[in-house]
Amino acid sequence: MSNRRRCVVVGGARTPFVKAFTSFTELDSVALGRLAVAGLLARTGVARGDIQSIVWGGVILPSASPNVGREIALDLSLIDVEAQTVTRACASSLSAITTAASAIERGDCDVAIAGGSDSTSNAEIKLPQKVVHAMAPLALGKPKPADYLTAVGKLAPFSDVLPTRPRIAERTTGEVMGEAAERMATRNEITREAQDAFAARSHHRAAAAAEAGLLADEIVPVEAPGGWVHQDGMIRGDTTVDKLAKLRPAFAKGGTITAGNASALTDGAAAVLLMSEERAKALGFTPKAVVSSWAYAAVDPADQLLIGPAMAVPRALDRAGLSLEDADLVDFHEAFAAQVLSVEKALASDAFAKLRLGRERAVGRIDPARFNVHGGSLALGHPFGATGARLVTTMANELARTGKRSAVLGICAAGGLGAAAVLTRPLEILDNLGARQLAA
């Protein structure tokens, strides 16, 4: 048996995911995180005194309290639980999980909560820097009338002084993410029909998972100001390719990306309980999965902004000693149907493998029957900072439920980032390692 310490997923929980500016509007990122973590504590029954650390992920961080993880700990009276908050765009909560897993593998920690939350409804409206700089002398110290005149002078001409609407645009290129996805669709020849079919499948599978009670295994109901919310708000089990085909392109005239094949702005939170294998055993928990490996990669955001998972997935698989075909389950974040299909196409391409990854052969084809088996962000929604923990929760539950052996996760993120992780079933891996060592 391997002597290396391993990090296991004991359980996961998330709030329902709802469309921004609907039932969770008054719950900010900290509140959503608190609800997810409280749900996780209740679901798993872990003793509060056993928790050592919270690693939280978020994209739109509250500027007055950016260490959301610690705020959650304090709100839950976990006074002596240290916490940090990480941000890696849409891979933030996966980043939180792998950061915690690193600490557990290193032996720095035995029990950690990792997850993430985002409330697009609570994005802060930003004043232009021009206004901030001009007003600074008035806000600090005791301004004289002349200072007001100076400030007005600095603001003139009165252009660019209105608060800007938050938009998901790349800082370096100014490109909105939907435009980037639109370009990827064109460049990788992903048709509107293929995108709509993929989106419809996502909704149908998510609806089936909700129907079968599988999503209830991960969702903790939330008491929002307007009443209890028990389930995700955006799944449309009755959608069809024909219905989706009627939607107008959202980002370009004659384009293919619509509100139907893109993930929507969402409020929500997700959290997982991670432990060292030994501590889990000692505390009497049955781990659902091992966090076996992970990898992060980056590409030029001006090229194909959301192709990063095609770089990160093979690295994570290599580190876990698996091939894409070996993986029983594949779960990718669905930012846009066009983006997932572009990544899928790249992974299946021999030329991509040779010229972009320096590998002899394609990473592999993904069997649709194993791919996003319970739908994805297109149907469920995508609270930026929560999606990674949602994927880990769903896949850990699925591995535990079905007895399957491995799942590979992939997430694209702003800045040209790609993230991937491999989850495996504990016993199988132990057996495999044992067998391998015997063979050696």
Added chain:
Amino acid sequence: MSDLLLDLSRSRGLKKALGAAGVSLPLPEPLRRQPGPISSRPLEGRVVAVGVPGGARLSAALAEALPALGASIEVDGDAAPFRGPAEAFGRGVSTSGAGPLDGLVLDATGLAAPDELLALHTFFQPRLGRLSRSGKVVIIARRSAPIAARAVVGLAKSLGKELGKSGGTANVILAEDGADVSVAGPLGFFLSSKSAFVSGQVVTVRPGGAPSRPRSLDGKVAVVTGAARGIGRDTVRALAAEGAWVLCVDRPDDDAETSRVARALGGAALGLDVTDPAAGDKLRAALGDRSIDVLVHNAGVTRDKTLARMKPADFSLAVDVSLGAVVRITERVLAEGRLSKGGRVIALSSIAGLAGNLGQTNYAAAKAGVIGYVESLAARLAEQEITVNAIAPGFIETRMTAAVPLFIREAGRRLSSLGQGGQPSDVADAITFLATPAAAGITGQVLRVCGQSFLGA
């Protein structure tokens, strides 16, 4: 000194008004340039038509090079080899089209006999109407097919003259056997906006070149003479933008200017008269224990007079700065073993050195001598993978040419396919290209940056 016709050409309103008034001026086309460092995908968003007539040998190399540079491809001929690599970079491959084209590339490596040359017409003729302004034509031929190799040069030089009025360029790459991958470097340069003022040129490539990439001079040491202003100043800036540490050399009188340039780049300045007998010692002292990766001989002076009236001192000064110092400094650096393996020597020649110029017997002798030195040195240093090349600028808008009398200046600008003077940055970009790994397959050659000047062409 500004170019009135070019300024007029930039103003749409004036252009229209002139047209309405029936005034027909030969207005030059403002060239599409790409300022700043070499980008990772210089052809981003551009469409390049590639002709692969029967027997073309470079399909695999072109198929890998073009999508990596960011281009979408339209193939005339067998498109199959292009599909995989295009897919890897998420670029389309089409076999027909009607939209504008930014570049035309003909792989003429399959052509040899005279009756095969019709393929040149077959590919270019229907597509020239679709070529955008500042469009780029590149023909690749095989050096071992002598008739076709010369024929494509003749065609390209004539085509350059057709395209010049709309800012287009035409250049030829002659590939030696086994130099398939080396073609990518000059191909990227000729297709990009970094070669705006390079037209009618032929480069021969040997094996050894690599595809172009950004920041390829990181950690390299460059020495540039005449760095205080004009071409030299733009050259040190361009080399530094690719990551090189640059020692900026110029006359002691220009110390303030040289220091200012060097400081801005994080390089160093050296006040040095290149004709100083102690120049080698001073250069060595300034470099400390650094070896040189890129040595650019840019310093030069003119002392124009007809030979009948020229004083010996003026003759020898021009020859000593442009040629004597180049040879002395290079030989000293080589003798000390201070030119790194894989290094570059780039010396400034001139179209005057190729064509001769009235009143420039001294300057032309020196600049022609530079070519002789470059050719012989290239052979000597080939073993060490050091390349040695000359750059021959045409009419470039600098302080030196601003001092030329108006009539001669206008003639210098207009007597070229592009009908305008070049910018110092155009020469700097060509020097920088030769300094990068992308040009490792090019040595012992003269690259003109002259807008296809009619002089000596």
